[in-house]
Amino acid sequence: MRRPWAEVIAVRDRERIADVIAQEVRGAEPGEVPERLCAAAVRLLPVSGASVSLRGEGMPVPLSASSERAAHLMEVQATLGDGPCLRAAETGTPVFASDLTTGRDATRWPVFAQQAAASGVRAVYALPLGDRAVCVGTLDLYRDVPGELADDEVRTARLVADVLTVALMALPRGEEAGRQGDGLWLSPLATDHDEVYQAVGMVMAQRGVASDEALSLLRAHAFAEGRTVLDVAHEVVVRTTRFDTD
Template identity: 40%
Template sequence: MDGQRHDRLWRLVAGRASLRTAASGWVGVVCAVTVEQLDVDAAAVTVRTSTPSQDLIAASGPWVESLEEVQYTVGEGPGVTAFGTGEPVLVSDLRAEHTRWPGFTDEVTPAGVGAVFAFPLQAGAIRMGTLTLYRRRPGALDADGLGDAATLAEIVTTALLADNQENDETALWTREETPGFYDEVNIATGMLAAQLHVSLSDALLRLRAHAFSKHLPLTEVARAVLDRQLRFDSSTD
């Protein structure tokens, strides 16, 4: 990593401490700095696991929150691929990637997404999630933009690792203080797995399939399951 680049960006993050909130902590500040400094319109940090499950830790606004939820609902997209491969996924024109992620592109292209850049958050063998950047117009990031984005992903990774130091006041982000953005999905997945006697992965797949077929956000479907307004009574649901 370029030490000067890292120091410059970290100073920018530290200088915007007033943007820190209880909900997103320093990770949210990094998202704000990312949008300020790079030629992008939105940024989000999502923690992912291989089960698969995910949680949105920070986002620069409601638009990107909805875009990240589409990736969760359809189970595909640049962030999902970046996490799975451990490599950045740089999409300068999303319209050209329809065959790669048909469900994702069908949903987000009408929402005005032109380009997406996803960076895995990892330290050694530990892979934690993604920093995903969205732009309304197509076009690649220039060399400086790519360098800055990769460095900001490293800074986010440091913030997430600091979560393990829950008694350390210098920790940048603490999960205990942050309600999970997709907690209802996780709970509904567990309920459905128990009801249908299937694995958590299969239960999540059922929820996703229903959400996709009805053109609903996954969180809305999960809420309906929790409220007993939606039941999956057979293996064909």
């Protein structure tokens, strides 16, 4: 009995997607896998960039990106504490902002939308790595023109997110990572964010506040100066910026 033509097409699409992913990750070291999968997403989908971030205490931790612009937009969302990727991580469901220049998407995240548009990005599609029960982070896709993803493109994006989730869960961590070299599976983007947590602790001590308020102070300072929270955190850690003086 012959399979329906639509089923044949779906099988062929899955095979094509699997082949592109396999090409990208072949020979990759554990820490390179997220970046390679970002590259696969850009090859497979009508997007100009992709990034991956992990859920962290109070803010996402940027893990990898396909370009400097994608990495910058990750940092913008981390600084603002707002944006599609944070919403997707909170809910464990996809969040698609198909037009950041006008309408509902532009008003949901007005500051992020403005900064994204200023960088040339008009649409963002954020997919959770996991589900409502367990979400370890997000895959964020960026496009230079407004528009929704077609149904087959959404399926492709979900497949890449699923592969990325499995890859992240399989990467060495904890004692296993220690045996293979500290931080082996973490990219420089992620390890740089250690300074944010150091800075939060220092602001807590300087101002006598809880961690969430300390993070809010860092974010507010960064936003007021048009910089990222990572930039301000570095200054706090090296003691060129303090929060115990008015």
